[in-house]
Amino acid sequence: MPRHLIDITDLTTEEIDGLIATAEDILDRPDAYQDVCKRKQLATLFFEPSTRTRLSFESAMLSLGGNVLGFSSAESSSTAKGETVTDTVHTVSCYADIIAMRHPKEGAPFAASQVSEVPIINAGDGGHNHPTQTLTDLLTIHRERGSLSGFTIGFCGDLKFGRTVHSLVNALSRYTGIRYIFISPLELKLPRYVKEHALKQRNIPYEQTTDLSAVMPELDILYMTRVQKERFFNEEEYLRLKDSYILTPAKLSDAKPDLSILHPLPRVNEVSVAVDRDPRAVYWKQVRYGKYIRMALIMFLLGLTPPPVTTSLP
């Protein structure tokens, strides 16, 4: 049975730490990794649109010396003819060595993992899970803070449908000394099952508020999210909630000087473009780190080990 990554809980804490260590090694010496996946093929099966995730997977595989194939919308696959997701994945698993898939339906990657002969990476399934974004977030926090422990993190925006938030809370709950503050409109609060599963069962305290300004001075990390139109059945509700939090330079006046502002992107208007110039905005670095953690993940799931460090002779 191949190893898959469907949910961040599929990885042990030691495995996550290992992936972060590998990604940081790739950042230090990318040339050493350029042929690690030579003659390997990654299939990117994207049944809904994506810019960052698909291209970062493809860039990751190409940087490892491998090749990529796939499609970027359901319309350009046999799904348009009525083929089931499991039949599509079963077919592609006959060609590729590893598959990264995004699908609008929740649980589609799990269904795929039941029939695939090669590793499946969940590249996002509706509002459910997005584990490689979580790995990206963890690497970013580790790079910024030097550790995955001992900080106050505020999650702001759509915490109800924000799959990146659910996965990141789940992953961080394994580490110690983290204070959680959830900032959202009442209608978009973190779901009860996430709080119970990730926090209450581990006796981890958390706070909930609707007021970002009130908690801003306490934050070491601010994780902003977009209110996602595609997650709403009711457009009126989306329009009412979409501008609940807009981060501007003025709102950062009370923030700590070493705050790190993360965002899984894409953004609409919840983070003003003027904030990009603030050195505390690290979401563009986060995009870059996404490629390196995916390189580490592809290697891990293919059973490939990092190349040894060689020291040149004097």
Place this chain on the structure above:
Amino acid sequence: MNIDSIQNGVVLDHIQAGKSMVIYRYLHLDALDCSVAIIQNARSDHMGKKDIIKIDTLMDLDLDVLGYFDANITVNIIRNGELAEKKRLELPRKLVNVIRCRNPRCITTAEEQLDAIFLLSDPERHTYRCAYCDTATDKTFPNMGK
């Protein structure tokens, strides 16, 4: 009210009052040739009222499914007119094609050929979660699946 005792068969006792027909339909007891007695609202010291199903033949029952419907049901196996075995039920850790996910965003609602798989997530609250999308089941008596 008298129901003839059975010589070789199965008695499902301590069924929550009013739920015997759900069990009857799920176990497809209507397809059996033998006698099947459904006793509703029988007096019970412990439950006040209960339902009982008597099946006049020995048959294999899916105890996991029965345990999911109602873990308080007792399964009595009768051989030669004597109680040969009394089975207590437990909540099963996994359910396959017993209930369907009610989340409209779940892949199993779009592709019905997929097995509906649920995993026990909270034994105290009898909560199961869809293995695909993590949606929890209702705590009420479950609807039948496909």
